[in-house]
Amino acid sequence: MPLFRFTRKGGLSRGPRPHSPLPWIALIALIVGLIALAFAWLAGWIGRDRPTAQGFTDTIEATGPAHPGFRRAHSKGVCVSGWFEPTPQGAALSRAQVFHQERVPVLGRLSIGGGDPHGADAQARVRSIALQLVSDNGQEWRMAMNSFPFFAVPSPEAFLEQTQAQLPDPSTGKPDPAKMAAVLQKYPSARAFQQWAKTAPWTTSWANTQFNSVNSFWFTAADGTRQAVRWSWEPQAAVEVLDETARAGAGLDHLADEFATRLASGPVRWNLVVTLAGPGDVVEDPSTPWPAGRPRVQAGVLSLAHMQPQAGGPCNDLNFDPLILPDGISGSDDAVLAARSAVYSHSFNRRERETARGEAGGAAGVSK
Numbered sequence: 001m002p003l004f005r006f007t008r009k010g011g012l013s014r015g016p017r018p019h020s021p022l023p024w025i026a027l028i029a030l031i032v033g034l035i036a037l038a039f040a041w042l043a044g045w046i047g048r049d050r051p052t053a054q055g056f057t058d059t060i061e062a063t064g065p066a067h068p069g070f071r072r073a074h075s076k077g078v079c080v081s082g083w084f085e086p087t088p089q090g091a092a093l094s095r096a097q098v099f100h101q102e103r104v105p106v107l108g109r110l111s112i113g114g115g116d117p118h119g120a121d122a123q124a125r126v127r128s129i130a131l132q133l134v135s136d137n138g139q140e141w142r143m144a145m146n147s148f149p150f151f152a153v154p155s156p157e158a159f160l161e162q163t164q165a166q167l168p169d170p171s172t173g174k175p176d177p178a179k180m181a182a183v184l185q186k187y188p189s190a191r192a193f194q195q196w197a198k199t200a201p202w203t204t205s206w207a208n209t210q211f212n213s214v215n216s217f218w219f220t221a222a223d224g225t226r227q228a229v230r231w232s233w234e235p236q237a238a239v240e241v242l243d244e245t246a247r248a249g250a251g252l253d254h255l256a257d258e259f260a261t262r263l264a265s266g267p268v269r270w271n272l273v274v275t276l277a278g279p280g281d282v283v284e285d286p287s288t289p290w291p292a293g294r295p296r297v298q299a300g301v302l303s304l305a306h307m308q309p310q311a312g313g314p315c316n317d318l319n320f321d322p323l324i325l326p327d328g329i330s331g332s333d334d335a336v337l338a339a340r341s342a343v344y345s346h347s348f349n350r351r352e353r354e355t356a357r358g359e360a361g362g363a364a365g366v367s368k
Contacts, residue, residue: 051156051339053346056163060347063115063166069360070117072347074128077111078256079313082267082304084133090299093227093274094219096328097135099299106302107132109315110206112255113146122242122250125197129211129233130320131302139326142319144340145211145233148200151286152193153183156339162190189287201241205258207268208237215322215337216283218330219274228277228332230290233270233302237262260307267303274299284334319348 060072067075084106086099098104112119113126126147133141153159165179184190203209211233219227242250251257262268276295282288310316323331323341331337354360 051160053339053342056156056160056339056343057347057350059160059163059167060115063163063168065116067115067117068354069351070115071111071351072115074111074113074130075115075117076119076121077109077128077310077315078259079308079310079315080108080110080304081306081308081314082106082108082302084272084300084302086300087298089297090272090274093221093229093297093299094328095222096141096219096326097137097139098133098141098326099328101136104133104135106304107134107314107318108304109310109318109320110255110259110307118252120250120252121255122202122247127206127209127211127255129206130315132318132320135326140324141326141329142321142324143213144320144322144344145213147209147211148193148196148214149212150189150193150196150289151214151336152190153187154189154285154287154336156335158183158187158190159336159339161186187287193287201239202243202247204240204242204246205237205262206255207259207262208235208239210234211270213322214286215334215340216277216286216332217325218332220328220330228281228283229274230277231272231274231299234273236269236271236301256307263305263307267305269304270302271298272300272302273297283332286334286336317352319344321345 057072071077084098084104085102086104090099093099108129108131111128111130112121112124113128114124128144128146130144131142135141151159153162162180162183165183166175168174169176184194213231216228216230219229221227259268274297275290276297277283277290278294281290281294308314321341321344322337325331331341351360
């Protein structure tokens with residue numbers, strides 16, 4: 001049967017009916033709507049029941065006084081620089097260029113936990129090291145490591161709960177102990193972390209502190225073999241303990257002053273010790289330690305030779321995103337690791353805006 005269509009003059013004409021544009025318009029509208037929805041979701045404008053980088057940063061900020069221009073976490077620190085020298089054992093584990101050249105330049109930052117850029121060094125339970133290694137092929141390995149051996153909670157959602165429990169109660173100006181007690185009750189790893197904080201020795205220096213990746217990563221060898229790993233910087237300096245009396249009497253900048261004195265005698269070194277996951281080890285949960293008997297490989301030596309104040313220092317405007325990795329090293333599917341990367345980026349951009357608007361007023365840092 002022939003098809004007919006109306007002509008512009010109102011008559012009938014034999015021929016095919018033209019395609020209607022409506023389906024295409026609907027499809028385009030659907031695509032645009034989905035893009036807008038995805039953007040709003042990532043920005044945190046919708047889906048408020050899930051953690052977002054903006055929500056995390058806002059919550060961390062709300063736990064204490066504002067310090068524009070400084071990192072919201074690990075606010076107080078110093079810039080350091082030196083070099084990394086790999087071992088053949090490290091080269092066998094990963095094809096990353098950092099393990100296949102004689103020496104790799106290092107820029108980094110030593111810091112203490114907490115959001116107070118004027119806090120007392122000796123009173124900070126957590127210490128941190130953040131490093132950037134740049135190999136001859138231009139690829140970078142950035143890491144942000146801590147003195148605790150495992151993460152307190154297993155997921156971003158749990159970490160947000162823990163941070164929210166630290167928010168000051170408007171009626172008292174202090175966190176509600178019942179809220180933190182609820183977090184400890186809900187997460188056994190949080191109780192284990194609290195026990196670590198109470199019993200682990202307080203060492204006298206950054207130099208004799210061990211720093212741990214906590215999150216898991218994958219090393220890929222030259223032949224394509226993949227191995228799940230965690231790594232630590234284990235100090236070559238002898239471990240000395242700072243007892244409670246000494247901590248109480250230590251100066252505000254105890255760690256920085258001690259490290260400067262130590263550097264005057266030569267570089268400070270740590271061994272890079274890589275722990276290899278065994279069958280059944282949990283790779284995606286940073287709150288679950290691996291068994292103590294897992295194989296360990298010394299993959300290189302870090303030497304730090306110079307220190308500068310972070311105000312105006314070369315580490316000041318560097319985002320130590322732990323997912324900036326070279327070929328041969330990749331992140332695991334650990335959701336906490338992905339959340340750290342996202343929050344560091346959001347926080348970094350926020351600090352940059354604060355500094356650009358002149359709000360920092362001499363502040364010494366931006367986000368990790």
